[in-house]
Amino acid sequence: MTQHSRAKSDAFVPSGQIQFGVFFQGVNSGTIWKAPESGSQTGFESFRRIAQTAERGLFAAFFLGEGLRLREHLGRPHALDVVGRPDAQTMLAALASVTTNIGLVATQNTTYNDPADLAHRLASLDLISGGRAAWNIVTTDNAWTGANFRRGGYLDHADRYKHAEAFVETAKRIWDSWETPAGPARRVLHEGQHYTVDVTPRLPRSAQYRPVLFQAGDSPEGRNFAARQADVIFSAHPKFDDAVEFRKDLVERSLAAGRGANAVQIMPASEFILAPTAAEAAEKKEWVRSLQIGPQQAIAYLEQFWGRELSAYDPEGPLPEIDPVVEETSETRGSGFHGAKARQLADQWRAEAKDKGLSIRQFVTSKTARIDATFTGSYTAVADQLAEYARVGAVDGFNISPWLIPTGLDDIVNHLVPELQERGVYPTEYRGSTLREHLGLETPVRTADTTAEAVTA
Amino acid sequence: MSTSSPTQGFLAIELDGAGREGADIARAVLAAESAGFHAATFTDAPVPGRANALQRAAFAGPVTRTIALVPEVDTVYTEPFHVSTQLASLDYVSGGRAGWITTAAESPEAAAAVGRSSATGAALGQEAAASIEVSRRLWDSWEDDAVIRDVATGRYIDVDKLHYVDFETPAGFAGPGYSVKGPSIIPRPLQGQLPVLGPASLLGEVSVDAVDGVLVSAPAVELLAAEIRDVRARVGASVAVIAELDVVLDARGQAAAGRLAGIDAGRAVYAGSAAGLTDFLTDILKEADGVRLHPASLFVDLEELARLVLPELRRIGVLRPVVQDGTFRDLLGLPRPVSRYATATAAHAAAAPAGAGK
Ligand SMILES: Cc1cc2nc3c(=O)[nH]c(=O)nc-3n(C[C@H](O)[C@H](O)[C@H](O)COP(=O)(O)O)c2cc1C
Numbered sequence: 001m002t003q004h005s006r007a008k009s010d011a012f013v014p015s016g017q018i019q020f021g022v023f024f025q026g027v028n029s030g031t032i033w034k035a036p037e038s039g040s041q042t043g044f045e046s047f048r049r050i051a052q053t054a055e056r057g058l059f060a061a062f063f064l065g066e067g068l069r070l071r072e073h074l075g076r077p078h079a080l081d082v083v084g085r086p087d088a089q090t091m092l093a094a095l096a097s098v099t100t101n102i103g104l105v106a107t108q109n110t111t112y113n114d115p116a117d118l119a120h121r122l123a124s125l126d127l128i129s130g131g132r133a134a135w136n137i138v139t140t141d142n143a144w145t146g147a148n149f150r151r152g153g154y155l156d157h158a159d160r161y162k163h164a165e166a167f168v169e170t171a172k173r174i175w176d177s178w179e180t181p182a183g184p185a186r187r188v189l190h191e192g193q194h195y196t197v198d199v200t201p202r203l204p205r206s207a208q209y210r211p212v213l214f215q216a217g218d219s220p221e222g223r224n225f226a227a228r229q230a231d232v233i234f235s236a237h238p239k240f241d242d243a244v245e246f247r248k249d250l251v252e253r254s255l256a257a258g259r260g261a262n263a264v265q266i267m268p269a270s271e272f273i274l275a276p277t278a279a280e281a282a283e284k285k286e287w288v289r290s291l292q293i294g295p296q297q298a299i300a301y302l303e304q305f306w307g308r309e310l311s312a313y314d315p316e317g318p319l320p321e322i323d324p325v326v327e328e329t330s331e332t333r334g335s336g337f338h339g340a341k342a343r344q345l346a347d348q349w350r351a352e353a354k355d356k357g358l359s360i361r362q363f364v365t366s367k368t369a370r371i372d373a374t375f376t377g378s379y380t381a382v383a384d385q386l387a388e389y390a391r392v393g394a395v396d397g398f399n400i401s402p403w404l405i406p407t408g409l410d411d412i413v414n415h416l417v418p419e420l421q422e423r424g425v426y427p428t429e430y431r432g433s434t435l436r437e438h439l440g441l442e443t444p445v446r447t448a449d450t451t452a453e454a455v456t457a
Numbered sequence: 458m459s460t461s462s463p464t465q466g467f468l469a470i471e472l473d474g475a476g477r478e479g480a481d482i483a484r485a486v487l488a489a490e491s492a493g494f495h496a497a498t499f500t501d502a503p504v505p506g507r508a509n510a511l512q513r514a515a516f517a518g519p520v521t522r523t524i525a526l527v528p529e530v531d532t533v534y535t536e537p538f539h540v541s542t543q544l545a546s547l548d549y550v551s552g553g554r555a556g557w558i559t560t561a562a563e564s565p566e567a568a569a570a571v572g573r574s575s576a577t578g579a580a581l582g583q584e585a586a587a588s589i590e591v592s593r594r595l596w597d598s599w600e601d602d603a604v605i606r607d608v609a610t611g612r613y614i615d616v617d618k619l620h621y622v623d624f625e626t627p628a629g630f631a632g633p634g635y636s637v638k639g640p641s642i643i644p645r646p647l648q649g650q651l652p653v654l655g656p657a658s659l660l661g662e663v664s665v666d667a668v669d670g671v672l673v674s675a676p677a678v679e680l681l682a683a684e685i686r687d688v689r690a691r692v693g694a695s696v697a698v699i700a701e702l703d704v705v706l707d708a709r710g711q712a713a714a715g716r717l718a719g720i721d722a723g724r725a726v727y728a729g730s731a732a733g734l735t736d737f738l739t740d741i742l743k744e745a746d747g748v749r750l751h752p753a754s755l756f757v758d759l760e761e762l763a764r765l766v767l768p769e770l771r772r773i774g775v776l777r778p779v780v781q782d783g784t785f786r787d788l789l790g791l792p793r794p795v796s797r798y799a800t801a802t803a804a805h806a807a808a809a810p811a812g813a814g815k
Contacts, residue, residue, distance in 0.1 A: 033606055034608045042549060042643065042644055043549065044518075044519065044549055044550045044552070048519065067642060068538070068642065069638070069642070070640055070642060076616045077614065079613060079614050079615070079616045080611050080613060081613055083614050084599070084614075084641075084643050085642065085643060086542075086545075086546035086550070086643055087545075087546040089512060089543075090511060090515045090542075090543045090547055090550065091515075091546055091550060093512035093513075093515035094550035094551075095519075096479055097479060097483060097517070097520050098519045112536065114534070114536075114570075116570040116571055117534070117535065121509050121512065123508075124477070124509035124512045124513075125509075125512055127477045128477065128482065128512055128516050129479060130479060147636070147638035148638050148639070149536055149538055149635075149637075150536060150635040152635075183505070195571075197570060197572055198570065199566070199569065199570040200566070202503060202505050202506065202507055203477070203506070203507075203508060294611050295611070296610065296611030
């Protein structure tokens with residue numbers, strides 16, 4: 001009931017609560033594979049262990065990312081970081097059978113899927129899991145990824161969200177096509193610039209009506225799209241001031257989109273390095289960073305921007321004095337880096353490293369984005385910090401990337417969660433059985449569909 | 458030391474009647490496993506109420522130990538790259554018990570759902586053949602030992618053991634041609650290659666070399682043996698021949714004939730007593746490697762099969778033993794293949810100067 005009035009209001013009202021999700025990253029540079037306790041990154045047991053630990057810690061959701069082409073480095077697959085991961089929905093369907101409450105979030109691309117097919121598969125996951133499915137909507141659109149798909153790189157970058165919006169609207173109509181839980185279904189027609197759909201949906205609504213929608217993408221268009229369509233934003237803004245700023249921005253966009261100020265929740269990506277004392281946590285952080293960014297990773301990171309081999313350079317020495325051979329960095333590094341001006345960046349970085357007296361390794365360690373996303377400290381200090389986020393409503397929760405698989409959530413669940421519960425800012429039980437219930441989201445209103453015709457099933 | 462004899466076969470059961478919710482799927486697949494079925498299949502025809510077949514199979518993975526899990530996955534209107542990755546993932550979540558029944562959707566509805574004009578005739582087989590080829594190449598695109606986790610050099614993978622598949626649809630391809638670059642985004646499946654099964658109707662455009670098993674149907678039980686022999690003659694001994702059979706048993710005091718109404722899938726139907734079915738299967742398994750049963754009512758007929766038919770077939774030695782933690786390939790008697798790209802790398806390493814290889 002309180003949720004209901006919050007969501008409807010014009011003014012943002014903090015929930016005073018923090019939720020956790022776990023982001024099993026797989027492919028990335030943050031997951032440590034070199035430590036003796038690092039397990040398999042693709043074997044089912046690792047996924048089961050993380051999901052079950054998260055559920056023991058009352059996490060709202062288990063997330064899987066998606067990458068539809070292997071990252072490359074100087075024209076070959078990138079060799080240094082974790083590579084390879086299972087298909088998100090297939091893995092989540094399997095995890096549904098060994099968990100009972102936790103939400104199951106699949107990152108799925110709107111450019112390289114067909115709306116009717118993806119909507120059907122997400123509805124399947126939602127029914128199989130008893131109303132726990134969510135879709136993290138992403139819009140990667142480059143031709144380089146498209147080389148693995150029949151339609152290739154058919155979409156202009158500028159059109160990615162226009163296309164995504166039509167895609168998501170079509171999916172919603174497919175999920176909403178049932179008048180009552182048992183049917184009949186309405187035929188869904190969509191005729192658009194990029195695709196045509198004519199389908200009679202096959203599945204009834206789930207316990208949570210339809211999958212929860214997450215959005216990950218940070219451009220102004222991405223934020224507007226989220227404000228119109230999403231239930232939750234998977235953001236890249238975990239630092240306090242930045243998070244408060246992002247909330248303000250999103251509230252404005254949500255109101256402009258005609259939705260309440262609380263309509264869209266925010267869960268930034270984050271990393272936790274915790275210990276009984278601050279000193280131990282700081283020491284642990286050094287250890288974590290040294291394993292995340294070893295000498296080879298440091299050189300490889302620069303090579304992505306320089307576009308050339310830099311193996312002759314000493315990772316403990318200064319940044320290379322030679323210039324990058326490429327003007328712009330490419331998508332092979334990841335969309336976040338795509339299009340950066342390489343030469344300009346190199347000049348800037350050399351100056352910065354010289355200024356601070358940093359070696360290549362130290363510099364790269366300081367540069368990797370995850371640094372900003374890290375909470376380091378004693379269990380009590382970090383719990384106090386998160387309680388402050390909850391008090392002002394900077395975020396609704398955090399999407400935690402464990403740096404160790406499969407034991408990386410253990411100290412969070414065993415020590416941080418109880419501290420947060422003591423402070424009254426973290427759930428002490430699951431609120432219901434569906435993800436929508438865990439997150440306190442409203443029951444969706446059926447999309448009125450004037451173009452569809454009723455079909456007797 | 459193998460206890461199986463050439464005349465022993467396997468039994469698969471179609472679990473579509475289980476429903477779409479997790480608890481129902483788990484109950485059905487566990488009942489099938491404990492009854493001693495060797496494989497469970499999941500159909501994916503676009504009819505109301507059916508959840509995605511591959512996801513139902515994936516859900517069943519972690520709750521079972523021995524039964525092979527074999528979904529139907531369409532090749533005409535589903536992206537080949539996704540098909541390959543999803544099936545490889547199914548192999549991971551089932552501990553190497555995954556297979557694939559390749560289908561080629563002919564319905565105009567399936568085409569309209571994805572906004573394409575529908576494929577018919579030879580085009581169906583061509584789409585299926587291309588999709589199987591893409592999947593197989595992607596499964597091989599990581600050699601088995603590509604993940605090296607070499608702390609000294611900081612390398613998680615050996616990039617020499619990853620391969621671009623560079624697939625292109627062949628000249629004269631009926632549908633819109635396409636290419637797939639690769640490598641896969643998931644390491645090689647646990648089985649190396651998942652067993653691929655397909656209906657006999659696709660043979661032709663889909664070559665015998667592309668499949669590990671063929672599903673054989675006849676419109677009546679009397680015609681089944683001849684049909685199996687006919688297909689066997691075309692595919693040889695190395696491809697499994699699997700007979701399709703609808704089953705309605707006398708159960709709960711009701712004669713099978715009373716439950717026959719509504720069964721018309723164009724397949725042979727056995728309706729009658731458990732003892733009669735036992736005899737029929739004993740005979741048919743002399744011709745076929747396996748039989749897939751489509752129970753008229755999953756829970757009614759599965760109960761009778763578990764109570765009366767499978768124990769008797771086991772007792773008389775007609776069934777292959779169920780292997781704990783075995784793979785689907787093990788069940789079919791298929792060795793685990795090396796990646797098609799592995800030889801190239803080995804040759805490359807051999808040609809490299811001493812000390813450069815490993
Ligand atoms: C926190 C976060 C996580 C993301 N995870 C993924 C992912 O797993 N797969 C993917 O393809 N894109 C991912 N993206 C990027 C999206 O593809 C996004 O659509 C892309 O950045 C383009 O949108 P934009 O220009 O609005 O940022 C992520 C983005 C953010 C902010």
